[in-house]
Each structure stands twice: as structure tokens, then as C-alpha cells.
Amino acid sequence: MNGAAADYFDAVSTGDRTRALDLVARLQRTGATPLDVMTEVIAPVQTRVGELWACNSWSVAQEHAATAVSETVLHVLGASIPAPSDLTSPVVVSCVEQEWHALPALMVAEHLRSAQVPVSYLGANSSTEHLVRHVHDVAPRAVALSCSLSASLPRVRRQVEAVRATGTPVVVGGAAFDPEGHRAAALGATAFAPSGTLLPDVLRSLPSAVSPATPLSHDGAEEGLAVHADREEITRGLKQRVSAHCPTDGRRTAWQSALLDHLPHLVGALAGALVAGDRSVLHEAVSWLDGVMRHRDGPDAITRKIVDDLRTMVREYPAATGLLSGRLG
């Protein structure tokens, strides 16, 4: 990390909003553009924040506090970007429903504003109803949908369907997608943006109107939607099984509580892999869980055990069982 990023990291790690804002204001006075601050300072620090949680150095509360500071800073930075002179219809930037990682979407919004593209920013956790109503209200030229968690991929599909039904093109992007855009295409998105920087180019290539999404037809897609719909029941069963072979004496260890917190994501990633027709969605979720377990001194092969438990839970779904039987992680 460069010096400014290191200072910024100190500020967010203590949740010190005033210090973070002062630092950014100083950088801007010495000539840094909002885009510089985002890419050189905020983005690397936020990546670091995520890593610190993953390796058990930080609590969830610390991570939230740091991220809340960065969100404020981004809003303030955004206000310093001159409004686009272009008065054409805006691009709606939104996080998929139940996604609380607003920062990537916020950065995308500021990127677009810097590129003089009018933006209507909806923020974290936009419900499908809210998104579609907004599309009707502002008649955007496109919707840019951000998705960071693979467990949210089934919700991406639902929102792609809803947006396309209005005739509006929908671009997807974020950490939940593969760099080649296979998942985005499988979900029926009009286009895929591999990064926020490339989004302005992607927007230029979009058609003015799109037809409604065709139904998902690949193997396992329907199972994926069923697993997504039943995710709470599957997760509860999985929790019971998991508790059976990691007994606690009243207090949970770090790896045990991280594991229990993680089970809904694992079930969601299974649904995501099926709906997006890409087994690597599940592989990624499993290796992430494996990393989280190792950093918290979880027992050997615990991840493998969990995957076996999940396979038992979904045994009536052939495609899901097939995915979980392959080599994972």
C-alpha cells in the first residue's frame, strides 16, 4: 500500500470518519482526482479490510465500521464530481437484492459520473419491486447490476428477468461473476462489464431496447431455483448435522461460529452454481470456506465433511448431488 492508502487504512480501522474525510480532502487539494482516490486509496484499503476479516484478524463489527466510513467518503467524493452536462437518460446503478456490499456499486456510480454519464444510484439491497418501479420512473438507458456474492446469483436472474421485461438493457458485474462473462450470459444479462472502468464502453455497445428474457433451459437450472427457494430449510438441516460433529461446550470457537455464519452462503452458492450453470461458483465458495476454516484453526478436512453433509441434505436433487460429488476446492 502507498503512504496515502496506509494513512487511510489507519483512519478506517479506527472508524474515524473525520480523519478519513480530511485525508481525502488533502489529497484532492494536492491534485488527486476523485477517480485517483477511489482506485489508489479506497479500493486497495477495502480489499485489505475484506482480507483481514477472512483471516480472522478483524471482527465483522470492525469490518462494518470501516466500510461505513468508506461509503461516506465515496458519497462526499461523488459530490465533488461535476454533474454531467449530458442530460440524456441515466444509467441506474444498483446492488442486487440482499446484497449489502454497496461499495463496488458506489465506485461504479462514481466512475460513470467521472466519465460524464448521468447516474441514478439505488445503493445496497434493492428489491426487485423497487428496482422495476425506479426503471419505470426514470426510464434509464440501462441498468447496471452489481453482485458480489455467488449466493446472490439466483436473485440476479430474477432481477434480470424483471428489468428485461421493461425492455431495458441490463449490464451485470461484480465479484460473483467470472472474468469471461459466462455466468452473466447464462443468467440472461444483456452484457457483462468485467470492471467499472470498462462499463462506459460496454454501455456504448448496448441496444436501445431488449426483448424479455427467455426461460433458463440448461441442466440443473430448475433445481437451482428450487434449492434457492428452499435454502432456509436446507440450511437449518445442515446446521443440525454440522452441530452433531462439532460439539461445543457452551461457547463456540472462532471457527465454529464462522462456519455456522457461513452455511447460508454455501447453500446459496450451490443454488448460484446451478442457476448460472457453472460449477466453479461452488468450487470458489468451498475454497473460500476452506481458507476461513484454516485461518481459524478449524479441524482438518472439516470443509470436506460439510460438503458431504450438504450432499446428503440435497440428495433428492440429481444435478446438485452431482456438483457436490465432484472434486471441490
Next chain:
Amino acid sequence: MQTDRAVDLILEMLVPEVVDWAQVVLREAGLMHCHATLAGGPVQHATVPAPREGTSTLSRVMSRGLRELSLIAVGPGVTDNGALASAVPAPELRESVDSIRPADLLVIPLTARGRAFGALTMARRGGGGFDEDAVAFLEELAHSLAVTLDATRNLADSRRVAGVLSRDLAPPSLPEMPGARLATYYRVAFEHEALGGDFYDVHGDDDDWTAVVGDVCGKGVEAAVLTGRVRQAVRTAALVDRNPAKVLDLVNRVLVSEGEGTFVTALCARVRRQGEDLVMSVAAAGHPPPYLLRSSGGLERVAAEGTVLGLFDTHDYTETEVVLRPGDSCLFFTDGVLEAPGFEEQFGEDRLHGVLAEAPRSDVNAVVETVAMSLAEHVGDRAHDDIAILGVQNVPGAR
């Protein structure tokens, strides 16, 4: 579907399967919005002033409500465009149809609710022609398209009217209060109506202001209309006397005198700065009492209770004083939080207490977000009641 996009998709269906070139013109407020496409090309758009009544093929077709069929006989490159210009008013769109001359041109009015609001113009290369059957078929098609497009346009108009009316009923964006940080979360039960019966509001002077959170009985747009009246009553009452017991007393009298039998629960707080501290007087009317989050990590429940508003002619509202030291936060919420349905049980007091105990203390935005995330995860896709959360943090010197 938005009208413009619906038109583009219609054109893509017609060309090249049915005709070689097609144009949809929609008349609106003295303008003609034109969309046209030639086989193999994109849909092009142009807007031109509407011609005077009866001076062109288009206006004639629209005013009479009758189709017209003509032959644009002259070959490409010929500059006499009178007949063509009369049916294709935008010069940039005329070029595309010019390239397929000689061509047969069919102009059909788009009519709904007894009024032509536009026209569908189609061209076939010379020899392709439109026989009687083709004309009858295309007229029927144009009629169906007109009804659909009219519904879309009508919906857009209604949305605009509803949008203007509802802007006043949705929760306001909060003012910046010096030395205080405010955070909110708002979710309605009837998402399609976008309005609900929960509300919050903050108003007053820099060092002496009012914060209110409340819940009117009912959901959706009817409830929202009442929240608008209650918010206004609170604002008016606070101008007379900012003490929250007095505010609730006045609002109660207003609601009781209206005698509609609807009731409202609310928390009302007067917030004043005293040096480094924010001093809050809190009064409650049948509403869940707020939580106090100490920057040291402590979590307290404010003792505040009183009768719901709007049902009884009482004057018994009382005030509880709470001191927010620097970094402390106070969290107001509606019962939609506690009653949020889950897989097995409601969100409930215990879960809320647990989430707040673990929440970061440095920033009330992070506190509200933490609660919102747990709620969303708990509720999943289940139907829920309206939910409102308002957090106030004492941050001396904050901008």
C-alpha cells in the same frame, strides 16, 4: 414496458419479416416522435414538429383515422421528395426508405379511445405491394399495437401523477444537524405501492430539534396519507412547544377530534446540545421504547411508555431524559422490526438485543446497517410489515 422501447421492439418484429421498412410516429404536445428501421439496420429515432392539420399524409391519416396507400414511384437519387416527406417527416429517417424506392407505402393510423395518437407507416419494395388481404391484416395488427401502446402511454401518465403525489408522503431526506449523525432504514410492506404507514422525521433548530418515529395503523397508500397528516401535525405542534409530551398531546387531540378511529403509535424526542452532550427528552405513545448504545459498549433500554394516539382523550404523556455522551447513539424503531417474520419465528426483542450488543459503536450508520442486514437475512422473501429505523448519534463537531 416503456413506450419508446415497446415501439422499437414492434419495429424489429415487423422488419424484415413483414415489410422492408417501417416507421412508428407518435404525436405528443406539438411534436412527432419518429422511430424507423430498414431491414438489416438499427432502429433510428428523430423528433420533428407536428405538421399543421391536414397538410401532410401523416396528419391527414391521423385526423381522418383512415389508412392511405400510395406508390413512391420515383427511383433512388431523385430529389422530388414531396410525397415521401409528407409521410416520413424526419429527413434523417427518409434516407433509409429512399434507398428502397420505388416502393409501396402504407400509412395506418394508431387509434385508441376514439383518437389517433400516431401512425404506423410501412414500405415494401416495388412489386412487393400490399394487396387487399395484406392491408386488412396490417390494419388489424396496427389496431392491436395501438391499444397496447395506448395502455403503455396511459400507464406512464398515471405513474407521473402518482409520483408527484407520493413524493410528499414518502419519508423525507433528513436535514444535517450539527454535532449529530443521523441514520435511517425504511422498508414498506406493500412494495408495489412504495408507500407505507411507518414514518420518521427530523426538524427544528441547530441546537434544539425534534426527532419522531411512528406507525399508523394500516399499510399501503391509505396509511401513507395519514402519516403525511401526522408528520405535519408534529411539525406544527413542535413549533408551538417542542417538549415531546406536549407535542404528542396536541397530535392526539387533533387525531381524536377527527374521530376516524384510526390510531398511531409514536416516539417523539426533543434533542438539545449541552456542551459535549446531547440531551434527549423522549415521550412515547404506545410505541416500542428506544435503545441506547453507549460508545463504551453498553446497551440500555430507555423506559418510555404512554397511550397510543388517536383513540382516547388523554393528556398523560410523560418525558424521560436521556443523555447521549460523545459517541453514544439512540435507536428508534417501529414494531415492524420486532415482528419481522422468519423461517421459524419473528425477529423479536432478544434477537434485536443480540444484534445491537455486537454492533460496532463508532458509527450509527454501521449500527443501522447491521440491524438492516440481520433483518433482511431473517425475513428472506417473506411478506413483512412496514419497517422504519432512525438512529441518532452524538458526534460533537461533526459536519
